[in-house]
Amino acid sequence: MPCTARKGRRRTRQVTRKRPPSSIAVARLAGVSQSAVSRTFTPGGIASPATRAKVLAAAEALGYRPNLLSRSLTTGRSGIVAVAVGGLANPFHAMALESFAEGLQRTGRQVMLVVVADEWALGSAVELLSGYQVDAVLTSLSVNATDVAEALARFAVPIVTMNSAVTSRWVRTVAADDHGAGVAIAKHLHAQGARRFGYIAGRSGTLAQERREAGFRQGLAELGIAECARAQGDHHHGGGSAAVRALYASGTGPDGLFCLNDLTAMGAIDALREDFGLRCPEDVLVAGYDNVAASAWPPYRLTTVDVGLDRIAAQAFALMEAEEVEPSEVLVRPHLVTRASTRC
Amino acid sequence: MPCTARKGRRRTRQVTRKRPPSSIAVARLAGVSQSAVSRTFTPGGIASPATRAKVLAAAEALGYRPNLLSRSLTTGRSGIVAVAVGGLANPFHAMALESFAEGLQRTGRQVMLVVVADEWALGSAVELLSGYQVDAVLTSLSVNATDVAEALARFAVPIVTMNSAVTSRWVRTVAADDHGAGVAIAKHLHAQGARRFGYIAGRSGTLAQERREAGFRQGLAELGIAECARAQGDHHHGGGSAAVRALYASGTGPDGLFCLNDLTAMGAIDALREDFGLRCPEDVLVAGYDNVAASAWPPYRLTTVDVGLDRIAAQAFALMEAEEVEPSEVLVRPHLVTRASTRC
DNA sequence: ACAAACGTTGCATAGGGATGCAGTCGAGCA
DNA sequence: TGCTCGACTGCATCCCTATGCAACGTTTGT
Numbered sequence: 001m002p003c004t005a006r007k008g009r010r011r012t013r014q015v016t017r018k019r020p021p022s023s024i025a026v027a028r029l030a031g032v033s034q035s036a037v038s039r040t041f042t043p044g045g046i047a048s049p050a051t052r053a054k055v056l057a058a059a060e061a062l063g064y065r066p067n068l069l070s071r072s073l074t075t076g077r078s079g080i081v082a083v084a085v086g087g088l089a090n091p092f093h094a095m096a097l098e099s100f101a102e103g104l105q106r107t108g109r110q111v112m113l114v115v116v117a118d119e120w121a122l123g124s125a126v127e128l129l130s131g132y133q134v135d136a137v138l139t140s141l142s143v144n145a146t147d148v149a150e151a152l153a154r155f156a157v158p159i160v161t162m163n164s165a166v167t168s169r170w171v172r173t174v175a176a177d178d179h180g181a182g183v184a185i186a187k188h189l190h191a192q193g194a195r196r197f198g199y200i201a202g203r204s205g206t207l208a209q210e211r212r213e214a215g216f217r218q219g220l221a222e223l224g225i226a227e228c229a230r231a232q233g234d235h236h237h238g239g240g241s242a243a244v245r246a247l248y249a250s251g252t253g254p255d256g257l258f259c260l261n262d263l264t265a266m267g268a269i270d271a272l273r274e275d276f277g278l279r280c281p282e283d284v285l286v287a288g289y290d291n292v293a294a295s296a297w298p299p300y301r302l303t304t305v306d307v308g309l310d311r312i313a314a315q316a317f318a319l320m321e322a323e324e325v326e327p328s329e330v331l332v333r334p335h336l337v338t339r340a341s342t343r344c
Numbered sequence: 345m346p347c348t349a350r351k352g353r354r355r356t357r358q359v360t361r362k363r364p365p366s367s368i369a370v371a372r373l374a375g376v377s378q379s380a381v382s383r384t385f386t387p388g389g390i391a392s393p394a395t396r397a398k399v400l401a402a403a404e405a406l407g408y409r410p411n412l413l414s415r416s417l418t419t420g421r422s423g424i425v426a427v428a429v430g431g432l433a434n435p436f437h438a439m440a441l442e443s444f445a446e447g448l449q450r451t452g453r454q455v456m457l458v459v460v461a462d463e464w465a466l467g468s469a470v471e472l473l474s475g476y477q478v479d480a481v482l483t484s485l486s487v488n489a490t491d492v493a494e495a496l497a498r499f500a501v502p503i504v505t506m507n508s509a510v511t512s513r514w515v516r517t518v519a520a521d522d523h524g525a526g527v528a529i530a531k532h533l534h535a536q537g538a539r540r541f542g543y544i545a546g547r548s549g550t551l552a553q554e555r556r557e558a559g560f561r562q563g564l565a566e567l568g569i570a571e572c573a574r575a576q577g578d579h580h581h582g583g584g585s586a587a588v589r590a591l592y593a594s595g596t597g598p599d600g601l602f603c604l605n606d607l608t609a610m611g612a613i614d615a616l617r618e619d620f621g622l623r624c625p626e627d628v629l630v631a632g633y634d635n636v637a638a639s640a641w642p643p644y645r646l647t648t649v650d651v652g653l654d655r656i657a658a659q660a661f662a663l664m665e666a667e668e669v670e671p672s673e674v675l676v677r678p679h680l681v682t683r684a685s686t687r688c
Numbered sequence: 689a690c691a692a693a694c695g696t697t698g699c700a701t702a703g704g705g706a707t708g709c710a711g712t713c714g715a716g717c718a
Numbered sequence: 719t720g721c722t723c724g725a726c727t728g729c730a731t732c733c734c735t736a737t738g739c740a741a742c743g744t745t746t747g748t
Contacts, residue, residue: 019420020474020500022704033728038705045706048726063498068475069413069422070704073733076363078413080476083457087442089637094438098431101459110476113427113457115445130364131412132424132454154407156364237641270642293433297581298614299643366734377698382735389736392696414734417703 021062030058041066082129084114084139092290096140099313130155136320142207160316163207173329174315176307182215194256198229200243202260233264240267262288262295285342301340365406374402385410426473428458428483436634440484443657474499480664486551504660507551517673518659520651526559538600542573544587546604577608584611606632606639629686645684
């Protein structure tokens with residue numbers, strides 16, 4: 001067997017930046033043991049007032065702050081929660097992020113942000129994140145692909161999504177009642193006088209989108225209406241405009257339009273006015289979804305659905321902290337915000 | 345002297361969640377030493393193909409991922425960069441965040457997000473972040489208070505701000521040439537026929553705001569114009585509207601309006617139309633700042649300034665990585681985007 | 689055929705902090 | 719006065735990975 005013990009070796013670590021003071025340095029200066037320093041800074045740690053004072057003075061003098069990364073080594077929890085959002089260009093995602101971040105910071109957790117393109121990117125992002133020992137992952141994306149959900153479960157980290165095709169011990173879901181909101185929009189548009197209906201979708205295959213559409217169609221069906229025009233947008237302003245151009249190009253289009261989200265709806269309204277000279281409340285009623293700030297602005301005054309991000313965030317936190325979860329989704333009741341865009 | 349060595353103690357750690365497999369577990373399964381596992385996963389580590397294969401197989405079987413937090417213990421760099429933004433309700437901040445996040449993720453760094461109210465909150469946020477050993481801090485805030493800048497410097501972490509009153513070895517600044525842009529806007533408005541000018545400010549005391557205003561006034565001065573009405577907004581849509589109501593309430597208001605940012609400008613335009621029946625290009629020319637997505641929408645078609653976030657982000661990354669920096673700020677030349685809101 | 693050179697591997701330890709255990713010291717009690 | 723109890727404190731370890739060094743086996747050179 002090789003090599004006997006030896007000591008006093010010299011490190012030539014590469015660009016080793018100057019390290020901040022450690023608890024050992026503080027202990028030396030304060031004339032106490034390293035454990036005393038640790039106990040002073042550990043919540044719930046026991047130290048006499050005298051010791052605590054000496055330690056705090058020394059720490060202040062050196063500018064010492066406990067290294068939370070190495071703390072997480074012993075405690076097994078990093079205090080870091082990952083938040084994955086897709087596309088901050090959409091103010092809804094920005095607001096969701098802000099809600100999450102605020103709540104997490106308030107409870108002393110830190111937010112690791114990951115911007116992901118879609119749910120598949122989410123898989124590899126989580127793989128990376130698991131290396132950082134994040135305590136949980138929150139995402140405003142919805143997970144539809146079953147295999148993605150299963151892949152996520154492998155990391156043994158609580159993952160809270162907004163809509164997921166399958167939920168499991170690790171993949172948990174909180175969502176607004178998109179279906180119910182779709183029904184409500186249908187009835188509202190009808191009550192306001194719309195008779196020819198249309199729906200502008202987003203990228204196909206997202207659960208939220210499918211549920212909103214299904215709800216809308218069911219609402220129409222309950223009113224005895226089977227027909228509903230349809231066009232596809234892209235979740236953004238431009239897509240809404242394009243969809244309207246497709247819908248109204250040939251002959252009369254719908255006079256009641258439900259759009260997957262507010263950006264799409266605002267794009268739709270703009271195209272109606274610009275390209276077809278149609279006025280929004282008078283000729284076509286338009287409703288959106290998300291209650292983005294801009295939806296309240298005078299040019300739009302858009303009827304929309306407020307999902308209640310604060311309540312969603314609160315539920316997400318609860319789900320994230322739960323030890324065990326029976327696989328089922330938590331639904332939050334959204335709130336219909338009626339504005340001038342659907343008032344004749 | 346107390347206690348002699350003893351071993352085999354039992355831990356009753358509190359809710360110790362099941363820990364993920366460690367390199368030791370992988371080593372055991374693969375029949376190699378822990379160092380072999382470490383070398384397999386360390387970029388640049390040396391291991392024979394045979395060993396590497398055994399290790400990778402074992403790691404795959406156990407679902408092992410190296411713990412990046414403890415890695416950072418030895419390497420001294422966490423790979424985490426903090427990004428501090430204020431108020432994601434403003435799409436400009438959301439866009440800045442996205443630019444930063446994308447660039448950082450592309451280079452394999454992780455983003456720790458901090459939402460802060462103002463620069464003072466930034467100070468305590470950085471204090472907390474320094475516990476997480478972040479490699480640098482980026483922020484879309486500007487730091488004006490000298491004492492805040494000095495407090496930040498104490499943490500010995502590179503901090504890149506957008507505008508800072510004082511720069512130092514640690515506090516570095518990249519900014520758009522707000523002053524120059526203000527001048528350009530003044531000349532543009534004048535060239536388009538405006539004669540009575542007005543400026544809508546944000547909260548007082550932010551450097552960006554002061555520079556835009558100073559530039560605007562200098563541009564006017566160069567045109568021989570001394571007079572410029574002024575009202576204060578709040579960086580948001582509502583503030584712009586309120587400012588317009590204040591400006592136009594008594595008699596004729598300006599026919600050339602420069603607003604601190606796009607949200608303010610859009611609020612201004614809406615109030616001009618709603619409350620005073622003034623049309624935007626015909627009666628009043630309006631310009632904003634930031635080139636937010638909504639500024640291109642048909643109701644506004646807002647002339648604005650694009651600061652070039654991608655270039656700013658690139659410069660920020662360079663500043664962040666620089667070992668030593670001569671204390672001076674990096675200026676990026678912004679780009680005037682002219683749209684219908686200033687075309688008669 | 690022997691030595692030197694090279695490529696790999698394992699050992700031991702560092703890095704910062706948390707904590708079980710045992711020992712110290714002072715206070716309270718009989 | 720003597721003893722028990724309790725409050726602290728320090729020691730020794732552990733958490734997980736990275737890495738300097740020495741030892742090993744193999745290949746190459748002469």
